[in-house]
Amino acid sequence: MTNFVFCVILIVYGLGDDNMKPKISYSIGMRALKNKEFVNAEDIFKQLIENDPNDLKSRFALAKLYYDTNEPFKARATFNQIVENTSDRIQTFIELG
Numbered sequence: 273m274t275n276f277v278f279c280v281i282l283i284v285y286g287l288g289d290d291n292m293k294p295k296i297s298y299s300i301g302m303r304a305l306k307n308k309e310f311v312n313a314e315d316i317f318k319q320l321i322e323n324d325p326n327d328l329k330s331r332f333a334l335a336k337l338y339y340d341t342n343e344p345f346k347a348r349a350t351f352n353q354i355v356e357n358t359s360d361r362i363q364t365f366i367e368l369g
Contacts, residue, residue: 310341
């Protein structure tokens with residue numbers, strides 16, 4: 273059943289709106305994380321981040337994955353990227369007034 277659902281999602285993903293693709297990929301990554309398919313989840317979140325470096329939701333999910341898989345240094349580095357990215361945005365808003 274899981275393979276069938278995965279195939280349906282891939283078909284929809286291939287035919288769907290480009291704006292929906294990151295949301296669908298994120299959902300697939302979260303399902304993989306929930307099912308403890310850590311390598312698949314990591315690959316999906318890394319691809320999402322590569323496509324959109326400002327995707328904080330995917331960065332947070334990747335950091336959680338690293339934390340859950342007992343990789344504290346990778347988790348910390350990823351959390352630091354979130355803080356840096358967020359700090360840059362806050363500074364920009366402050367400068368804009």
